[in-house]
Amino acid sequence: MNELWTIAEQKNGKLKSVSFELLSRGRKLADEMNAKLCSVLIGGPMKDETLQELFHRGADMAYVVEDERLEDFIVETHSNVLTDLIETYKPHTILAAATTSGRTMMPYVAIKVNTGLTADCTELAIEEGTNHLLQTRPAIGGNIMATIKTPNHSPQMATVRPKSSRPLPENTSRSGEILRVKLKEELVDARVKVLGIRKDEEEFANIEEADVIVSGGKGMKKEENFGMLRDLASHFNAVIGASRDAVDRGWATYPHQVGLSGKTVSPKLYICAGVSGSIQHLAGIKTAEHIVAINSDPDANIFQVADFGIVGDLFEVIPALNKKLEMEKGGAPDEI
Amino acid sequence: MNIIIPIKQVPETSNVKMDKEKGTMIRDGVQTVINPLDLYALETGIQLKEKFGGKITVISMGPPSATKALKEAIAMGCDDAVLLSDKKFAGSDTWATSYTISQSIKEMGDYDLIIAGERATDGDTGQVGPGIAAWLDLPLATYVSKIEKVDETELVVERLVEEGYQKLQMPMPALLTVVKEISHPRLPTLRGKKKARVSEIPIFTAEKMNLKPESLGLNGSPTKVVKIDFPTVTRGGTVVKVEGETGVEEAVDKLLDFLKRKELI
Ligand SMILES: Cc1cc2nc3c(=O)[nH]c(=O)nc-3n(C[C@H](O)[C@H](O)[C@H](O)COP(=O)(O)OP(=O)(O)OC[C@H]3O[C@@H](n4cnc5c(N)ncnc54)[C@H](O)[C@@H]3O)c2cc1C
Ligand SMILES: Nc1ncnc2c1ncn2[C@@H]1O[C@H](COP(=O)(O)O)[C@@H](O)[C@H]1O
Numbered sequence: 001m002n003e004l005w006t007i008a009e010q011k012n013g014k015l016k017s018v019s020f021e022l023l024s025r026g027r028k029l030a031d032e033m034n035a036k037l038c039s040v041l042i043g044g045p046m047k048d049e050t051l052q053e054l055f056h057r058g059a060d061m062a063y064v065v066e067d068e069r070l071e072d073f074i075v076e077t078h079s080n081v082l083t084d085l086i087e088t089y090k091p092h093t094i095l096a097a098a099t100t101s102g103r104t105m106m107p108y109v110a111i112k113v114n115t116g117l118t119a120d121c122t123e124l125a126i127e128e129g130t131n132h133l134l135q136t137r138p139a140i141g142g143n144i145m146a147t148i149k150t151p152n153h154s155p156q157m158a159t160v161r162p163k164s165s166r167p168l169p170e171n172t173s174r175s176g177e178i179l180r181v182k183l184k185e186e187l188v189d190a191r192v193k194v195l196g197i198r199k200d201e202e203e204f205a206n207i208e209e210a211d212v213i214v215s216g217g218k219g220m221k222k223e224e225n226f227g228m229l230r231d232l233a234s235h236f237n238a239v240i241g242a243s244r245d246a247v248d249r250g251w252a253t254y255p256h257q258v259g260l261s262g263k264t265v266s267p268k269l270y271i272c273a274g275v276s277g278s279i280q281h282l283a284g285i286k287t288a289e290h291i292v293a294i295n296s297d298p299d300a301n302i303f304q305v306a307d308f309g310i311v312g313d314l315f316e317v318i319p320a321l322n323k324k325l326e327m328e329k330g331g332a333p334d335e336i
Numbered sequence: 337m338n339i340i341i342p343i344k345q346v347p348e349t350s351n352v353k354m355d356k357e358k359g360t361m362i363r364d365g366v367q368t369v370i371n372p373l374d375l376y377a378l379e380t381g382i383q384l385k386e387k388f389g390g391k392i393t394v395i396s397m398g399p400p401s402a403t404k405a406l407k408e409a410i411a412m413g414c415d416d417a418v419l420l421s422d423k424k425f426a427g428s429d430t431w432a433t434s435y436t437i438s439q440s441i442k443e444m445g446d447y448d449l450i451i452a453g454e455r456a457t458d459g460d461t462g463q464v465g466p467g468i469a470a471w472l473d474l475p476l477a478t479y480v481s482k483i484e485k486v487d488e489t490e491l492v493v494e495r496l497v498e499e500g501y502q503k504l505q506m507p508m509p510a511l512l513t514v515v516k517e518i519s520h521p522r523l524p525t526l527r528g529k530k531k532a533r534v535s536e537i538p539i540f541t542a543e544k545m546n547l548k549p550e551s552l553g554l555n556g557s558p559t560k561v562v563k564i565d566f567p568t569v570t571r572g573g574t575v576v577k578v579e580g581e582t583g584v585e586e587a588v589d590k591l592l593d594f595l596k597r598k599e600l601i
Contacts, residue, residue, distance in 0.1 A: 011499070072502075073497075075466070075476050075478070076475060076476070079470075099498060100478065100479050100495070100496070100497040100498060101497070103462055103463075103466075103478070104466055104476065104478040104479075106463075107430065107434075107461075107462075107463035107464075107465075107466035107467050107470070108466045108467070108469065108470040108476065109470075110431065110463075110467070110470075111431065111434065111435075111467050111470035111471055112470055114558075115431075115558055116429060116431055116557070116558030116559035117430065117431070117463060117559070118559060119430075119460070119461040119462065119463055120460070120461070134562070138460075138567075139458070139459060139460050140457075140458050140460065141457065141460070142567070143566070143567075144564055144565065144566055144567075145564070145565040145566075145567055146561050146563070146564050146565075147561070147562050147563035147564075147565070148559050148560065148561050148562065149559070149560055149562055150558050150559050150560070151560060152558065153558040189475075191475045191506060191507055192475045192476075192477070192504055192505070192506045193504065193505045193506075194502060194503070194504060195492065195503040195504065195505055196502075196503050197497075197499055197500045197501065197502050197503070198494065198500055198501040198503065199499070199500035199501070200500070200501075204499060204500045206498045206499070208498070209498065212600075235601075236600075236601070254481070254496075254515070254516060254517040255496060257516070260372070260457060261372065261373060261516045262516070268600065269595075269598075269600045283457075286567075290598055290600060291571070291573070292591065292594075292595075298575075298577065303573075303575050304571075305571050305573075306571065306573045306575065307571055307573035307574070307594075308573050308574050308575075308590075308591055308594045309573060309574070309575035309576070310575075310576055310577075310578060310587045310588075310591060311575060311576070311577040311578060312577070312578030312583070312584065312587060313578070316578070316584045317578065317584060317587065317588065320584045320585060320588045321588045321591065321592075324588055324589070324592060325592075325601075328592075328601075
């Protein structure tokens, strides 16, 4: 039976949610071509109980290569391990998340196993008759959607944008086989060493995986005003984003920059205030599910892509919005 | 320190026309620039050269008109340039592009560091840098935001990842792809422009580089574009205008209604 693999990611023994997002995509595709859905985890030691969630979220089987030396992502070693698994078990298709590690390992592996790779797909389908993976991705700043396939090479490989699909509901009655594959010594590449991780902020913003992003642009006028955006963000458990102009002025740090020279994001909800909607900014948000814009200029480009727009002074609108949200929160118990 | 920087020439605007049959871009009549994200790679390389001496070679694979991008890089402060250009390269995907570029690097020989951009603004894949590293079996660091230490044989870099900045120590030769945070690109100098004007840029063809013909261009590319769609630009959303004192309240209420309807709160 053909196997469809999705690459799971872990940190400190915990599975990251992108692992489950990929399984929900994979489940649909595997059913379409009658393939076995396998989750592949290359990382530090993992408990059997933790791995069960892979099955609860759609996997039929799990390949697990665990070793202390695999805890941190090092592209050379992780790629060697994945390449070795591919050569041994010959999967039909491999999907990885378009995270910093997925975007690094997959192109490396694609060369090693001599196949094509499509980056940052937003839609995937199986071509009837051939079982080729049809991979659709935005290109040229989201101005086109290209559908790509790899007709003469195997495996079929794609990276998928985080947050572009939802995990399946947890089904605890599902189970599957865990196949632990021992790390072969010769696959460990010791050239590169991880010295550690540095965080500028307590809550380092992982903007690409956020469900809700609240962004500010030059219209925020100064750094202190980002405070009201943070208040707004707190109501949605959102991460702060910023336009390049805001980042260049030092109101937010680079990891928060959204757009062409920053991050491409696909949240459920993108709220932005004082952002004009330049082509370069829009390039980063075209795949957001819902866009809300607040801008005083009725002709601002951002209204072209907004699902809901308010033409008005953000210094009036945002405080009023925060107040209402505060009231709703406080008011909720009364309503019960 | 000898540094190689692959740069891509890309259309300046986002107004790109596509050849619907071939699924490739029509490049005629479009203003082109150095891929804006490659400017950070160029600046990083130039700063390293200023500190440690050595030489920077820029490489671009593209049509003859890509000499313009290479000359701009020389005007910024790079030393040499090579253009990989051959009709046989047309329509290359990231696999074929990284193969072709890596072969040219092998051909050139001695280098300590390759610095690529994070991604190109047209193809937008970020796959060519890691691909070149794979072909050349080089240690690789992507999303590099800072070079903390360099000596003759080793680098310490920080890369921007989901959890923060990951610090890596790696031997040279190595390949880095860099993000905007790493540097502020300089403008070309007058002296640089003069130098660029008189510099001859050698052209490497498929034959000159000993390339496998079956690995080149559209035919050598494992991925094929089967369809191009143009998504609609406008989403046709609701826009409410704030007018007067009560306007703010009303607008905010409507927004909350919208968010509730969409189950976003
Ligand atoms: C190669 C390249 C890469 C780039 N990459 C990026 C990128 O990754 N991300 C990015 O964002 N940009 C990027 N840019 C920059 C981009 O072109 C724009 O300059 C930038 O997005 C503008 O930021 P902004 O919307 O905050 O500022 P502006 O365009 O100045 O817009 C400010 C907006 O605030 C509104 N405003 C002002 N006061 C108020 C108020 N009181 N209430 C409500 N609204 C108000 C104004 O009407 C205006 O629309 C890039 C540019 C280039 C050339
Ligand atoms: N045709 C090309 N010529 C030279 N360098 C390239 C070319 N294509 C891509 N690159 C390099 O690879 C990086 C990533 O490009 P891409 O994978 O196309 O997004 C770019 O920033 C360049 O440094």
